[in-house]
Amino acid sequence: MENSRAQQSFFRDIKSRELNGFRVRKRPFVADDLPRSTQIGAVSVDHDGDTSPPMAISFCKTQKNGHILAVTDEAGYISLYNTRLNFKSSSTYEQNTEKSRILEWVAHDNAIFDICWIKIKLWDAQAKRCVAALTGHTGSVKAICSHPTNQDVLVSGSRDGSFALWDLKCSNDGRQLTCISPYASVQDAHKYCGRRIRRGKAASKSITSVLYLRDEVTIATAGAVDSVLKFWDVRNLKKSVMQASPSVDASSEKEKRLHGISSLSQDMNGIFISASCMDSRIYLYNILQLENGPVKTFSGCRISSFFVKSAISPDAAHMLSGSSDGNAYIWQVNKPQADPVILKSHDGEVTAVDWCPSEMGKVATSSDDFTVRFWNVEGSCYSNSRSPSSIRRRVMALPTMERRKLFAENAADLTSSANENKNLETTSSSEVHSPKSKIVCEISTTPDSQRTRCLSYNNGDKVNMEMTPESAIRSPSSVLNPPSSLKRKTIKDYFLAA
Template identity: 35%
Template sequence: MFCQRQIRIQQHFLLHDKLCFLEWQAHNNAVFDLAWMEKEEKLLTASGDQTAVLWDVKTSQKLETFKGHTSSIRSVAFRKFDDSVLATGSRDGHIMLWDKRLNHKDGAIPAYNTIKNAHVISSAKQKKKNRLGPALDSQQSVTVVTFQDENLLISAGAVDGFIKVWDLRKNYTNISTEPMSRYVFPYSGNCQRRHGYSCLTLDSYNSTLYASCTDDVIYVYDVITYNQQPVKTIRGHKNTTFYIKTSLSPDNKFLLSGSSDEMAYIWQVDKTNNSPVILKGHNAEVTSVAWCPHDMTKVSN
């Protein structure tokens, strides 16, 4: 789905054993992330055209456009228990919060809260790189956002090495200085330079966070205590891009990850030192992965 402009939906009809495809042109640039609206057949897309769009899947109709970023949007997420509110993270370095119930402005819904420069390396380096244009974007990009609950948003960036937890009861829009998150998980790896994160996955209890880092390690954090040190690390796969995703099984016992080495990996989360199950068959980087929510024996990758 990444780096394509079209959306393709595949549905399997059990009674007729047929595949049904829906496909439409969603954006004028690459689609970088997707999020399904809970309990409704609506899909949110994030694109390199600097917009997020909500779609009616049955009709392929555009329902809402969310506009305000100045660079490509790399991640989208709905708030838990309230699909009217969503968050986006962009290559422009900002996190934006949106409410689809707000009035339109110039044909699109504007953001109601903006966390500016959420993962900039430092203010001093920022001033120097402001003259670099697109080079600055790549240094401050917000690569992933996910809601822990209705008030807390977790985010990660491309190079600063931090995972941050934001309290959304605070209005960040008018803050001119570097915004302060409620909690921070600093980079825990052994590399001399900090690395970014391609995916943040929470368990069903919203208590354990699996953070897939571009140093080929998945760091596991306790997001009840917010202890800055990971409770464990998971190794075995390769992650050299920001497209590698992870997924937990419905019972929270197994973690599935894509990999840059053309394979997918499955670990038992309480025995991560054991060798993972390796899924072969691809001839390119394995990016998006998912467990079937109704059948533990089926995964997609």
């Protein structure tokens, strides 16, 4: 009886210590867990009174200028807007445009389908001068993406069915327009090989989206022909090393149709890839589990054209998508079945969308109503909360039984050593020195081997506390941060190792 009371008192003390031992700032209680959105401004995409539908939008990727939004339109203009201004509710869209537009210039004589930020000299943008032209595609360029760390390297996808790699360092001194050719390209990357093609109609092979993944050696591509994602190793572009596609139920196999993909996006850590499919669904893939198909599916929006795109938030906590019904939708990644937040204000099809990387909760949406609108999504924070895409390593301590067994096996050696040398030297809890032997407990942090291995060696041997190649290969982080000591031939080895 006394023992039970003592145990209750002991656990009560631990519980009290866990609840009251640390003071943390409390969060306000929110009745509904869904984020709320408010429109903070809108601008009109027009040039000297002539309106033009926006085609692509992108926030600047630097912390200092993350509030600057680049907008491309059907007339071939590139416009830069300052989204930090205080947009008055009484102001018109044209007044907001004149107030917030920083620069604009004609970049092409036709529509610009995609845009990405790279490091450029400031005077080049102020002079509105073209630095270089990337030539080589025979069709319209539908998508472009820069290398995650080396912004001189770009990848582009075209309507001609090819994607190409470019190196901007191949330009000259900049005194005249430089034409740069791709240093590598893949033709017919997503060509349809099926039999059922309408008579007189050519098979679609357009590349609709490209991504340069965070591992710096993999490119993801998607096309208009089907919902298959292909992954390519830039060191060996002969064929794709991995493919991923949505799973189809056996009951609906007869009704299966080929749906293309309008856009791809990835989170800040590069763990997740989202794909907007023409079946009005957004599929979320885990890089480490591509063979299992999508891990999340979001529905509710209407994707009726390849101009409707989506974007995952930098922390992979929310999904933002345009829609052909004139609204934009925001889902919680952890609750894909919950009702999404609907951004209602546009009068036309909502096409390109983007998240601001430097200001939490700020998003931008563009529409065929010739406007770009800015929103503040409350409850969306990607620095103060734990990200679903974050990878945390846990170092497991030795269980009690394993510790007892470990020291019991070496009790005889330690006893004999103590008799020979009473001044036994102990350096740390994980190392025991003796004149004859030394025992080191090496803790492995891999999921497959959360246990302790004891290594016995002579005093003259060196201690190697690094992870073994076997444990490093099995580590989930080896895909995104491969050890330099491990040399693999293709990127397929990275995926297989995970």
